Amino acid sequence: MTTEQLALAGDTTQGSAAISLRGVTKDFGSVRAVxxxxxxxRPGEIVAFLxxxxxxxxxxxxxxxxxxxxxxxxxxxxxxxxxxxxxxxLVSAVMQTGGLLKDLTVRETVEYTASLFAxxxxxxxxxxxxxxxxxxxxxxxxxxxxxxxxxxxxxxLLSDPALLLxxxxxxxxxxxxxxxFWSAIRRDAQKGRTVLFATHYLEEADQYADRIVLISRGRIxxxxxxxxxxxxxxxxxxxxxxxxxxxxxxxRLDGVESVEVRGDTVLLHAKDTDAVARYLLTETGARDLxxxxxxxxxxxxxxxxxxxxxxxxx
Amino acid sequence: MSTTTIDPTTRRVPPFGGMNLTVLRIExxxxxxxxxxxxxxxxxxxxxxxxxxSGSDWDQTVGHGNVAAYxxxxxxxxxxxxxxxxxxAMVAMERALGWSRQLRLTPLSPTxxxxxxxxxxxxxxxxxxxVVNLAGVVQGKPSMPLHVWVACAVLTLVCTLVFAALGVFVxxxxxxxxxxxxxxxxxxxFSFLGNVFIPITxxxxxWHVASLTPMFGVAEVSRAPLTGDLPWYAVLNAVVWxxxxxxxxxxxxxxxTARV
Numbered sequence: 001m002t003t004e005q006l007a008l009a010g011d012t013t014q015g016s017a018a019i020s021l022r023g024v025t026k027d028f029g030s031v032r033a034v035x036x037x038x039x040x041x042r043p044g045e046i047v048a049f050l051x052x053x054x055x056x057x058x059x060x061x062x063x064x065x066x067x068x069x070x071x072x073x074x075x076x077x078x079x080x081x082x083x084x085x086x087x088x089x090l091v092s093a094v095m096q097t098g099g100l101l102k103d104l105t106v107r108e109t110v111e112y113t114a115s116l117f118a119x120x121x122x123x124x125x126x127x128x129x130x131x132x133x134x135x136x137x138x139x140x141x142x143x144x145x146x147x148x149x150x151x152x153x154x155x156x157l158l159s160d161p162a163l164l165l166x167x168x169x170x171x172x173x174x175x176x177x178x179x180x181f182w183s184a185i186r187r188d189a190q191k192g193r194t195v196l197f198a199t200h201y202l203e204e205a206d207q208y209a210d211r212i213v214l215i216s217r218g219r220i221x222x223x224x225x226x227x228x229x230x231x232x233x234x235x236x237x238x239x240x241x242x243x244x245x246x247x248x249x250x251x252r253l254d255g256v257e258s259v260e261v262r263g264d265t266v267l268l269h270a271k272d273t274d275a276v277a278r279y280l281l282t283e284t285g286a287r288d289l290x291x292x293x294x295x296x297x298x299x300x301x302x303x304x305x306x307x308x309x310x311x312x313x314x
Numbered sequence: 315m316s317t318t319t320i321d322p323t324t325r326r327v328p329p330f331g332g333m334n335l336t337v338l339r340i341e342x343x344x345x346x347x348x349x350x351x352x353x354x355x356x357x358x359x360x361x362x363x364x365x366x367x368s369g370s371d372w373d374q375t376v377g378h379g380n381v382a383a384y385x386x387x388x389x390x391x392x393x394x395x396x397x398x399x400x401x402x403a404m405v406a407m408e409r410a411l412g413w414s415r416q417l418r419l420t421p422l423s424p425t426x427x428x429x430x431x432x433x434x435x436x437x438x439x440x441x442x443x444x445v446v447n448l449a450g451v452v453q454g455k456p457s458m459p460l461h462v463w464v465a466c467a468v469l470t471l472v473c474t475l476v477f478a479a480l481g482v483f484v485x486x487x488x489x490x491x492x493x494x495x496x497x498x499x500x501x502x503x504f505s506f507l508g509n510v511f512i513p514i515t516x517x518x519x520x521w522h523v524a525s526l527t528p529m530f531g532v533a534e535v536s537r538a539p540l541t542g543d544l545p546w547y548a549v550l551n552a553v554v555w556x557x558x559x560x561x562x563x564x565x566x567x568x569x570x571t572a573r574v
Contacts (some may be wrong), residue, residue, distance in 0.1 A: 016322075067418055078322045087332075087421040088325035098412025103348065108340050115336035116420040118326040155416075162322045191319045 016079035018043045018163050018194035019064055024073030026059050026218075033059040034070070035218035041196060043078075043162070046189050048205030048212045049198040050229075056218035057198040061165055064196075065093055078162055089117045089159030094152045096168050102141030106132055106151055109140055113155045120158045130154035145172055164188075166197035170204065182208045206230060236273040240286040242266055253279060331426030341434050351400055354498060355442050359393030360449040366511065372455050377541035379458025384540060386450040387466045388510045391473060391536050393442035395501055395529070398474040401435040402481020402563075403493035410489050432478060439474035443467050458540055465539035473532035476552065477501070479559035480528070486566030504529040528555040 019041040026034035034056045041047050049057050062068045063075055066082030077085040085091045100109065110127060114120040127133045130150045135143060140151065149172070156164060164185075170178045185195055185208070199205055205212045206226035214222035214229060222229055235257060245266045251259045253268075253276055260267040266286075270276045273291050280286035328334075345351055367385040376384045408414050417427060447467060450456040458466075484500075485493045505511050508529025514521045524530055531551025538544040 065419060067415070084327075086419060087327045087423075088322075089421065090322050090325055091419075093419050095412065095415070099416035101344075101408070101411065101413050103344055104340065108343075112337055112340050113416075113420060115334045116328065116332040116417075116422045118328040118421070160320060162320045193320055 017041060017076070018045070018078055019196065020074075020076040021060070021064075022074040024060070024063060024070045024075060026056070026063060026068065027071045028059075033218055034063070036073075037215075037218070037220055039213065039220065039223075041194060043194050044189055044192045046185065046195045046208065046210045047197075048209035049196055049215060050200065050202060050205045050212050051198075051215035052200055055215045057215055058167065059218075060215070061093070061167065061196070061198060065091065065165065085163070089119060090161055091163045091165070092156035092159060092161035093165040094149075094156045094167065094169060096171055099152065100140050100148060102139065104140055105137050106140060106143065106147075107136040109151060110154055110158065114158050117159045119160075121160055126154045126158055129157070146177070149173075162192065163194045163196070166195065168199055169197050202229075235269055235271045237292050238266075238268040238270065238273050238276055238280070238289065239292070240266055240268075240280055240289040242280075242284060242286050328421045331423035332421040333426040333430050337430065338434065338437075341430070342437060345397075345401065345404075345434070345438055350494070351397070354494075355393055355397040355400060355438070356445045359389045359396070359442065359446050362392070362511075363389040363446055363449050364453065367450070367453065367455060373457075377543065378462050379540050380456065382450070382453075382455035383458040383463075384537060386446060386456045387470065387537050387540060388505075388533060390443040390446040390467065391470045391529075391533055392501070392505050392510055393446050394439035394470055394474040395477040395505075395532075396498070397438040397442045398435040398476075398478040399481035399484070399497045399501060400494055401431065401438055402478040402483075403485035403497060405431055405482050406485025406489065406493065406566075407491065432475065435474065435478040435481075436471060439471050443470050462539045466536060469539065470536040473536050473552065476528070476532055476556045476559060479556060479563050482563035483559050483566060486563070501529070508533050525551065528559075531555060 017040045019039065021037050021039040024034055024037045025032060037056075037060060049061070051057050059068070063070050064077060064082060066077075066086055075082055078090050080088070080090070082091070104112065107123065107127065110123050114123055114126075120126075121129075124133070127136055130153055132147060132150050132154060135147055138147075140148065143151065170181060173181060189195055197209070206229070209226065212222070212224065212226055212229045213220055222232060241264050243264065245261050245264070247259045247261045247266075250256060250266060250268060253270075255272040256268055256270045256276060258269040268276055277289060277291060280289060363386055366389070367382045369381070369385075372380065372382040372385075374381045405414075414427070418424075444467075447463070481493070481497060484497055488496050504527055507524045507527040508531075509521075509524055510529050510533045514524050525547060528551075531548045531553075532555075534541075534543075534545060534548030535552050538548075
């Protein structure tokens with residue numbers, strides 16, 4: 001996202017955030033699925049909501065859509081309460097499965113949905129835009145999974161929404177379909193449409209989002225650009241035994257990001273571990289040196305805490 | 315799609331909670347396109363009328379009309395009850411399919427949705443009643459004054475709401491397409507028990523059992539203009555069963571809000 005686009009999009013909405021969550025929690029019985037989320041998403045941003053299954057992504061999205069009420073906290077969508085934003089056709093969502101009647105035709109489904117809004121795009125335009133004009137008279141039940149997904153998009157774009165929420169949008173798409181899909185989403189984002197998509201693939205989030213919000217166990221654990229999130233995940237870890245290690249000295253070494261001292265054992269996280277290892281072996285009495293790679297997935301697991309037991313997360 | 319920037323401040327809320335004629339048209343078309351619905355709710359009751367309404371006693375007097383008129387009114391109720399119940403069962407099926415959730419992402423308000431479904435049940439009920447009544451006119455045997463004829467048809471229509479509620483309730487208990495498999499035979503059984511298909515001798519043990527079943531009350535009510543007789547227990551029966559079905563439907567619906 002460039003600042004220029006941001007300013008442009010900001011003007012059209014007179015400064016109100018696309019999504020604003022303040023201290024939002026959601027309990028299901030004794031289980032707290034969302035544990036206090038503060039989040040502001042600016043108009044025109046493409047934001048990935050990244051996290052493992054059960055992190056609270058869907059619960060949070062349901063709250064933004066007004067499908068469920070937060071237990072505590074405040075929710076505003078484009079300056080309105082969620083239901084009000086929906087009633088104005090400002091918010092749409094595409095779910096991964098279901099949500100279609102098998103015995104309606106494709107055109108009937110779009111007409112039906114269109115008739116519920118005060119203002120919509122012409123049905124034929126929407127069908128053409130989604131590339132489903134050719135199957136307009138086919139029963140939805142006879143459409144392939146991909147065709148049904150395109151129909152869901154056609155329905156979501158009918159009201160020309162200012163905010164689009166997508167749940168695992170490209171599941172089941174091939175590489176080409178994925179690329180076409182995201183370039184269409186980007187084009188729409190340039191006119192100020194905000195997109196929030198839930199995914200559990202870091203790679204997809206990094207490739208297509210301006211910003212990644214990492215959520216785990218109902219809390220936001222990281223929030224930044226793809227490279228910022230990846231930096232959290234990059235590098236390797238050196239483990240060595242040192243007599244009387246000085247954490248301050250070690251932390252000042254080139255490329256060292258974090259130092260942890262456990263008695264005689266030091267754990268160093270660094271981008272250029274070779275240089276650090278060379279220093280340790282030549283300039284200090286370090287021994288039992290080990291270098292381990294911390295992969296992206298590994299870092300992701302560390303950040304999201306998915307490797308720990310989840311006794312109370314949904 | 316438009317190439318202009320999106321301006322959220324210009325958006326309007328649709329009138330009537332999003333309810334409109336396009337939706338009613340598509341929903342109606344949808345029901346009439348379903349072959350099973352058409353056969354069981356429109357063709358079958360008319361066929362039953364031709365079968366039962368031509369008995370040897372067809373011209374005996376009943377209240378202000380004859381036996382054929384009595385059978386015709388009963389069959390119209392049966393047909394309308396089936397359409398309403400299948401319409402109700404569709405509400406539950408739509409929830410199972412996630413369609414109701416999809417609708418929640420549109421301006422259509424939940425109240426407008428329920429009103430629309432009730433209206434649809436009434437329209438289809440009216441179609442079912444008209445078909446049986448038309449069969450009666452074509453056959454020529456039923457006889458009752460026009461105002462009685464109309465009054466019976468209207469009362470029957472009102473009574474079908476009981477079965478719309480039953481349809482929603484059963485649709486939740488037996489999800490998916492199986493609901494009609496339960497409702498079809500179930501309503502037939504209730505119709506036998508409820509004095510709809512075959513007259514049950516008043517005061518017999520069978521009759522006492524029958525008077526507690528859900529078809530009994532509405533059948534008496536819908537035939538009241540013809541028989542000129544509206545027993546209090548019939549009205550009580552209709553009201554109590556309506557309350558039970560509505561409560562049951564509301565109870566299952568509220569259990570279902572977790573993922574709407």
